[in-house]
Amino acid sequence: MMGTIFGIPPQALFGQLLLGLINGSFYALLSLGLAVIFGMLNVINFAHGALYMMGAFVAWLMLTQLGIGYWWALLLSPLIVGLFGVVLEKTLLSRLYKLDHLYGLLLTFGLALIVEGAFRHQYGVSGQPYPIPDALKGGQNLGFMFLPNYRGWVVVASLVVCISTWIAIEKTKLGAYLRAATENPVLVQAFGINVPRMITLTYAFGVALAGLAGVLAAPIYQVSPLMGSNLIIVVFAVVVIGGMGSILGAVLTGYGLGLLEGLTKVFYPEASNIVVFVIMVVVLMIKPAGLFGRER
Amino acid sequence: MIARLLAGAALAALTIGVLSTGPAAAQQGKLSGDMVKIGVLNDRSGLYADLGGEGSVIAARMAAEEFGNKILGKPIEIISADHQNKPDIGANLARQWIDQDGVDVIVDVPNSGVALAVQEVTKEKKKIFLMEGPATSRLTGDACSPTGFHWPYDTHALAVGTGQAMVKEGGDSWFFITADYAFGHQLEADTSVEVKKAGGKVVGSVKAPLNTADFSSFLLQAQASGAKIVGLANAGGDTITSIKQASEFGLTQSGQQKLAGLLIFLSDVHALGLQVAQDLVLTTGFYWDRDDESRAWSKKFFDRYGKMPTMVQAGSYSAVRHYLKAIEAAGTDDGPTVAAKMKEMPVNDMFAKNGTILPNGRMVHDMYLARVKKPSESKGAWDYYQILRTIPGKEAFASFEESGCKLPK
The missing domain is CATH 3.40.50.2300 (Response regulator)
Structure with a gap:
């Protein structure tokens, strides 16, 4: 026996930290999309949770209606959600860029309610089961816990996506255009770059990330119309804590808060669904722009 | 949030007004508002919507239809609302229904927290409360009410x-x-x-x-x-x-x-x-697949709802049916009178055989x-x-x- 840490056996603590990391992976993926969209478009995309849910439902529909399996869904579902994003941006969001943030927020909030309502009407709230793909069934006994292979895959997939997105935006030429276009769209357009199209594609990319998170989540949670609204408020808190628009901040805060929530579930489970908001309040009081944000 | 608080306060003020000037309880042999109004109050959009939800409304409607949608020559009306699993919203809706909309009976109310809040309201207003969704045995224990009935199950x-x-x-x-x-x-x-x-x-x-x-x-x-x-x-x-x-x-x-x-x-x-x-x-x-009678009813329910009934939905039918029979027997929809009648009569339908109701409102069945x-x-x-x-x-x-x-x- 190795003794205990604050009355908790270390094995249990490791287990909970690992689970926190898994949940943090979803927070990171979703808040990354939100941060990209806010950074480039200045839109607070409240429809993010609904699009995450849509990603999961598209995967489920492909499996049950067309017999298309998990791996293809992982590719196709984000594409379909991304296309839906293009339509949204072209027809609705693009009209609001000249107005205050609040209008974008209200529009996307309304869209989220409509999308969720439509799915709820069609499929009820109990959700639909989505099986874990055969290649990822089973799990590893790590000594301190049983880690399902699928959860391990989620952590890896999310890390890869988050890091490559960060590199693409911070280190590549395309990313430089994007960042320049946010600072001064008129000037960038004068250099012959199609800024409106770039904005559309950025939005599509951001929501495709939400769709991807949805597919990753499908085998873990029930594919349910409510799955987005259950998660999105926490994800917004993550973005606020990390600093609106800061990509690195969103990712790091996503993982960090996942870990912290995991710890809360050990020491005081009743508070596990508010701990994120307590931290949000504290951060807003001390550093209103968020941990990684810049004052504008 | 603030808007809701204000609405709540306004409603509370209104309630007091109605209480002081409102009409006296229904007299014997008459139906208040010349109809029986049934309010199905449950979770219609959240995590409990599939076990009750619209299905409970359909079940209540099926019970009313057995009476030809008429009782003592007067119409039966069924309305519904979503309490969103929030006790304050549930209690406010119950008050509004009873005080302003002439609702005679409240049905379902899953989520024990909300049911405990609504039980307080129906107890104070002497209205019948037919509970199918909630689970806690406190509803017929320390929080019991003379006009509260707990139907399909409890903790x-x-x-x-x-x-x-x-x-x-x-x-x-x-x-x-x-x-x-x-x-x-x-x-x-x-x-x-x-x-x-x-x-x-x-x-x-x-x-x-x-x-x-x-x-x-x-x-x-x-x-x-x-x-x-x-x-x-x-x-x-x-x-x-x-x-x-x-x-x-x-x-x-x-x-x-x-x-x-x-x-x-x-x-x-x-x-x-x-x-x-x-x-x-x-x-x-x-x-549903217990005997011929339960199968026949469930089949009819399935044809209208597309899903087989849960015990909450089947219980809503049974409780509303028993309630209507008691009104017929008592000749009034006055809460305490109907409650007494309901407790006298055995419950015999596709849901329960020889069910009996204890003085605390617990319907005892297999x-x-x-x-x-x-x-x-x-x-x-x-x-x-x-x-x-x-x-x-x-x-x-x-x-x-x-x-x-x-x-x-």
Whole structure:
């Protein structure tokens, strides 16, 4: 026996930290999309949770209606959600860029309610089961816990996506255009770059990330119309804590808060669904722009 | 939030006004408002919407249709609303319905927290409250009301059914994953009593917030506890998620631990699929495939709703039907008079045989211990349960004396 840490056996603590990391992976993926969209478009995309849910439902529909399996869904579902994003941006969001943030927020909030309502009407709230793909069934006994292979895959997939997105935006030429276009769209357009199209594609990319998170989540949670609204408020808190628009901040805060929530579930489970908001309040009081944000 | 508070305050002010100037209670031999107005109040959009929801409204309507939508020559009207699982919203809606809209009876109200709040309102207003959705046995215990009726099941019956059965099979140490509100606490408490009575022990429990998306952390704690049985004292969406994730984390595959779903509805099993839900042992107040009568009614329900009824929905039919029969017999819709009549008459319909109602409003009827079939045993959609045992009503439910209710007998 190795003794205990604050009355908790270390094995249990490791287990909970690992689970926190898994949940943090979803927070990171979703808040990354939100941060990209806010950074480039200045839109607070409240429809993010609904699009995450849509990603999961598209995967489920492909499996049950067309017999298309998990791996293809992982590719196709984000594409379909991304296309839906293009339509949204072209027809609705693009009209609001000249107005205050609040209008974008209200529009996307309304869209989220409509999308969720439509799915709820069609499929009820109990959700639909989505099986874990055969290649990822089973799990590893790590000594301190049983880690399902699928959860391990989620952590890896999310890390890869988050890091490559960060590199693409911070280190590549395309990313430089994007960042320049946010600072001064008129000037960038004068250099012959199609800024409106770039904005559309950025939005599509951001929501495709939400769709991807949805597919990753499908085998873990029930594919349910409510799955987005259950998660999105926490994800917004993550973005606020990390600093609106800061990509690195969103990712790091996503993982960090996942870990912290995991710890809360050990020491005081009743508070596990508010701990994120307590931290949000504290951060807003001390550093209103968020941990990684810049004052504008 | 502020708007809601203001609305609440306005409503409260209005209520006081109505109380001081309002009409006296209905006189004998008459229907208040020249109709019987039934208000189905439940979760229509959240995690409990599938076990009651619109299905309970349809079930109530089917009961009214048996009377030709007319009672004592006057129309029966059915309205519904969503309490969003919030006690303040539920209580406000109940007040508004009774004070302004002339509602005579409130039906369903899943979520024990909301039901306890609504019970206070109906008790004060002397209106009938037919509870099908909520679980806590407090509704016929310390929080009982002379006009409150609790129908298909309660935490006591679930504890007796599943709790005792699991201990008898050797599951003598328990760890609870409990929904952190009135219902979960009561279910854990009631089950602990039954487990200890049967010779088992409780080694620990963890309180999970309502509507938790990820139960893995709690499941891990259950695993670490070494208990033979992991009791799920939760319901609806929470139960579905915890069962699904327990299977993912290999909780039951090792053969050392078993899951006991203390409150499982047919809609939960349907959502989980038999592959994941197979072999779960559960206690239910109703199963559609029990006999010819229940099959015939459920078939009609299915044709209108597209799903087989849960015990909450079937219970809504049974309770509303019994209520209407009592009005017919009493010749009035005055709350206390109808309540007395309901308690005199036995309940005989497709839901219950020779059901009796205790002075605290508990409808005593047989409960069923069931096992979820394996995919290979099931003949198709909705063929989900094998009934292991019929639990006689007297065994399943607490007697009036045991209940702790302070009403006169």
